[in-house]
Amino acid sequence: MSKQKYIFVTGGVVSGIGKGISAASIGRILKDMGFSVFMQKFDPYLNIDPGTMSPYQHGEVFVTKDGGETDLDLGHYERFIDVELTKDSSVTSGKIYDLVLTKERRGEFEGRTVQVIPHITDEIKNKVYKVRDFSKADIIITEIGGTVGDIESQPYFEAIRQIHSENPDDVLFVHTTLVPAIPGSNELKTKPTQHSYKQMMNYGIQPDVFVLRADYPITESIRSKISLFCDIPKEGIVQSENCDLIYEVPLSFKRQKLDKFICEKLKLTPKSDKSNKWQDMVDKFKKADKVLNIAMVGKYIELPDAYLSVNEALKDSGYNEGYKVSIKYLDSEKINEDNYEKMLSDFDGFLVPGGFGERGIEGMILTSKYARENNKAYFGICLGMQVAVIDILRNVKSLEGANSVEFDKDTKYPVIDIMEDKKNIKNIGGTLRLGDWQCKIKENSKASEIYNSDMIVERHRHRYEVNELFKKDLEESGVIISGVNPQSDLVEMIEYKDHPHFVACQFHPEFKSRPNKPAPLFNAFIKACGKLKYEK
Numbered sequence: 001m002s003k004q005k006y007i008f009v010t011g012g013v014v015s016g017i018g019k020g021i022s023a024a025s026i027g028r029i030l031k032d033m034g035f036s037v038f039m040q041k042f043d044p045y046l047n048i049d050p051g052t053m054s055p056y057q058h059g060e061v062f063v064t065k066d067g068g069e070t071d072l073d074l075g076h077y078e079r080f081i082d083v084e085l086t087k088d089s090s091v092t093s094g095k096i097y098d099l100v101l102t103k104e105r106r107g108e109f110e111g112r113t114v115q116v117i118p119h120i121t122d123e124i125k126n127k128v129y130k131v132r133d134f135s136k137a138d139i140i141i142t143e144i145g146g147t148v149g150d151i152e153s154q155p156y157f158e159a160i161r162q163i164h165s166e167n168p169d170d171v172l173f174v175h176t177t178l179v180p181a182i183p184g185s186n187e188l189k190t191k192p193t194q195h196s197y198k199q200m201m202n203y204g205i206q207p208d209v210f211v212l213r214a215d216y217p218i219t220e221s222i223r224s225k226i227s228l229f230c231d232i233p234k235e236g237i238v239q240s241e242n243c244d245l246i247y248e249v250p251l252s253f254k255r256q257k258l259d260k261f262i263c264e265k266l267k268l269t270p271k272s273d274k275s276n277k278w279q280d281m282v283d284k285f286k287k288a289d290k291v292l293n294i295a296m297v298g299k300y301i302e303l304p305d306a307y308l309s310v311n312e313a314l315k316d317s318g319y320n321e322g323y324k325v326s327i328k329y330l331d332s333e334k335i336n337e338d339n340y341e342k343m344l345s346d347f348d349g350f351l352v353p354g355g356f357g358e359r360g361i362e363g364m365i366l367t368s369k370y371a372r373e374n375n376k377a378y379f380g381i382c383l384g385m386q387v388a389v390i391d392i393l394r395n396v397k398s399l400e401g402a403n404s405v406e407f408d409k410d411t412k413y414p415v416i417d418i419m420e421d422k423k424n425i426k427n428i429g430g431t432l433r434l435g436d437w438q439c440k441i442k443e444n445s446k447a448s449e450i451y452n453s454d455m456i457v458e459r460h461r462h463r464y465e466v467n468e469l470f471k472k473d474l475e476e477s478g479v480i481i482s483g484v485n486p487q488s489d490l491v492e493m494i495e496y497k498d499h500p501h502f503v504a505c506q507f508h509p510e511f512k513s514r515p516n517k518p519a520p521l522f523n524a525f526i527k528a529c530g531k532l533k534y535e536k
């Protein structure tokens, strides 16, 4: 095997300028040249992982196949490079300190003083080398969260500087910055980029590539200026253009010849050129024009990032079927017995995504009821399946007050309950049913038609389960339990009989959805919505 390469993506000036998309897009262009790629994100905060953080702080928690609760950028990475990542792809300072301090307590440092350099930095380097070794990828792309100059990100910069000095010919530094325009004159300003460059140089890192975000085209003179002040050839300066679809970014980078520049710098010879496929996908996506209005009913309505992978999977499935999906986020707290029929009447389909806590639950239950009774397409994911079970047992089976123990500890009918083995767990971090679990699919069900398989694997993130004592009641109410865990018989999928499309799952299919390979359950939902709307 030829020597493995490292690309480090750092950010300057401000956060939120699409560093993750840039990193993922670089991954895509490398993949399209025939290289294998693995990706990783370092987050400088002290939580061990984002699993315990509020969506308001962090947006979606992306779940990896091995049960890692990770940063949402990993979702972008997986969608762009189509590789299943692992827990080691998401590393926080909390995790690094935890590892170092555990070793300290075990006496592994043999009496030495434990310090940020070298002990924390060594642990950071170990994480890079670990994914290099197990992934065996040609190129490891590592994004550093936050911006250069933050106090908490300093050890990461020191660690990647050391990796460069250990592998001088095999490391490329990509730095993303903002080139702001002065309101009024609309003149682009390079000074923040120059300062950011100086900060990088303070850490001993010379960026090889600048990815500039600007609202106006980066002119030749801007390019020359940055090239001169930041000691970088003009070919190493690319613009991260504002694109209609994020999937256009790799194509835009390629148009600006970033692929060529990276290959020259890292002495890589492309093995193939598969970028046409990605281009064809983007072209197809842009042609999709039949509108579908989907209501997404949850409690983080003002925060679409909380459902990022669900949004992407919905839109991508739509594009693949020729639909432009317009997602309207409805606040489930505002939906009640008096208004639900009116509030829900204008949609082509309903999706209730995952969630935790009691707030807004009744509105979600009413959404299930509305879709079920009005033959509208319904897709429930995790909590969205649990509320469907509650709806059906309350409203069809007349188990009045049926509920999940998560929302009503004393309910007479605990139709969703916590499993015995989870009952005594006190820690909340990392104690859910997480990551890949198998699901056995029932013959002749809608699920079997959708997956075209009798055994599937999907990713999970939940604590509560359908209570097996109520399975019979569900079946008597017209529910087909179409997927179960083969070992424990836990309910994984349900569908409602004699309904055009009422399907729900306990797992999160959105995490395995790819733009060029949308998850089967999303595709089926979109197709059903389209059929109900356009083929009446």
Ligand code: GLN
Pocket (backbone or CB within 6 Å): 353, 354, 355, 356, 357, 381, 382, 383, 384, 386, 406, 461, 462, 463, 464, 465
């Ligand atoms: N709160 C529910 C549970 O813990 C659902 C979780 C989810 O939707 N991800 O089981």
